[in-house]
Amino acid sequence: MNWYTFHYDVFLDFDAPVSEHQFLLRCLPKTCGRQRVVRAELSLRPTVGYETLTDGFGNLVQTGAIPFGHTSFHYTSEGEVFISPKNASREALNPVFAYPSEMTQPCAAFEALLKDIPGGGEAGGAVGASDAPGGGASVLETALAISRRVKRALAYEPGITDLSTTAADALAAGVGVCQDFTHVFLALCRMRGIPARYCNGLMVGEGVSHAWAEVYDKGVWIGVDPTHDCEINETYLLFSVGRDYTDCSIERGVFFGGGGQNQKVAAKLAEVRAADMQQ
């Protein structure tokens, strides 16, 4: 177990005052799988109370309202966690993760991308392209082969796709951000019979939130980061999971007024070193 501090700050500025602002956040980690939460706190400005509940995927959700007029909304989630370097989270499978979701519907282009990649964990299958796993490939091997294909098919480029871009649209565009890499990866895994889910959270060295995926094999979830084309390790802190982005968005809000809005994000996940501990 490694010791980390996390800090996630979001500043939302509105051009004009908003009122009756109802919000829903998923920005606090919980103890599960690879991570143990020592302390996790949410602070809100304007200062209002919030309720904590669990959503249909077991994620922690914080909800509340700011009834009076305001021109900015600032929320900070911070605390300390232990994260295990072992990439495995034991959990019963919610079967829904084996099926396509709205953002990850299969399409013909995905079939082409999956060429020569056999079904997850199944024996046999062709050995064609160099990155295709051979006969009897494990779920993880197949998932990593899929991750390589995604990495080749998409260029990392912010500002082109948006929150409503589906996996098929992202692949057609050939560009995207971590959300799009993850959606395409999920669509491909599910088409090969591997249950897979979307993960939202923080990553060491990343100044905003990050998205990756987990694939299910023999009772455990194993993390794969298609954007960086690698397995995950202790430098990933999980906030929420879902079938795709829409299930676990970090912030949703409804309000009156506002006009345009501007968002600034600052995220930091950092290891607490032995030297720090001695102080």
Place this chain on the structure above:
Amino acid sequence: MESMIRGAAQINQQLSRYGVKFGIYKNGVFNERLFPFDAIPRQIGGEEWAEIERGLAQRVDALNAFLKDIYGPRKTILKDGIIPEDFIYRASGYLPVCEGFTPPKGIFSHISGIDLVESVGGDWVVLEDNLRVPSGASYPLIARTLCRKVSPSTFRNNHVVDNRDYGALLRKTLDHVNRGGINVIMTPGRFNAAYFEHSLLAEMSGATLAEAADLVVEDGVVYYLAGVGRGEAGANGAAGAEKQRVGSLYRRISDDYLDPLWFQADSLIGVPNLISAYRAGNVAILNAPGNGIADDKGIYYFVPEMIRYYLGEEPVLHNAPTYLPFYEKDRRHVLENAHRLVIKDVAEAGGYGVVFGSALSKAKLAEVKRRIEAEPRRFIAQEVVEFKDMPMVLDGKTVRRKADFRAYVLSGKTTVVWKSGLTRFTADPDSYIVNSSQGGGFKDTWVMS
């Protein structure tokens, strides 16, 4: 009864004044039209009714047990292989938002509308379960009231069970799951085709009629803003408005629009954080969100099995004989017999996506078969149920038309069937599709004592 039939025109005139209408979509265009009333009632004898009642309560109890199982942690009906996972997780009616939460008192479907037909052989056959927002109870309610006015003698001379207790039944159902606070009926608004029904039910059950703008969530609790709705006067927190806690919410809008933070983000007729209050256990929502998985056309096939599985009983009421192309054996049968079966697309509702093999050209039939082969899970196929036609008066003459029957089943402390219901008939003498969305009219249903 003659005087009542003579008074039919008068009754229809009254119905149109009350705004008893039905909204239909045809070729993508929304139209509202009056729902014509025919004065010759459907009469069901006491003994026959007792059997129907028993079968309906049994069916709804099993459907409620199924919903509790599917959205709960155990999902035993899947693990025991009674229903294949595909029929849950590929169905649009399954809502992951509802996972891991059991509604107050464990009831999902509080007000169920079960559609039946009486076959030529005299058996009652269930065609469809409606567990989301089944409408139409107001039609026989208002028609009965008007009939009594037009022809009081009819009700002196016939032993008809009074159906005006629906409001009281509804109130009991709302009270039973109430989490503290008032009962509210939530309507999309007065421009909705069913607004008449919403307001009538509110009046009869003593519930408050509210629109989304009258409801607000604070600290995980739903409040009704009495007096000034937020939408009109109170943009700054409805100063001076009195607010009342809501314990039961009978919503007459679909799941998708309930809460823009949990469902469709662009919904303007929803209440933000309503689902948060619901999942916190602070309000009952009738019917529960997520019920669409239980009235899915594909799931219909499994309802008799559900009754055996959850209740350990034999079904009292039967389904129309149904085949599931998902199963190899059924698929072969369906492909060979498509020309005489009814094929239904499980993704469609309201009488759409239903084709009679016998009515299709060779080319169309081949196309339907191709679609079944390509996506077998998407379709069910049924034997055509020869059901009874009923007399009705058209232009002063008595003619016969096919008619179905929607029964209303209310689940509270116990499961009860309202001793009345909606009988709908087709306008087209050759049609078997009886659905208000497809035209036609309605009759009162008399349960005889």
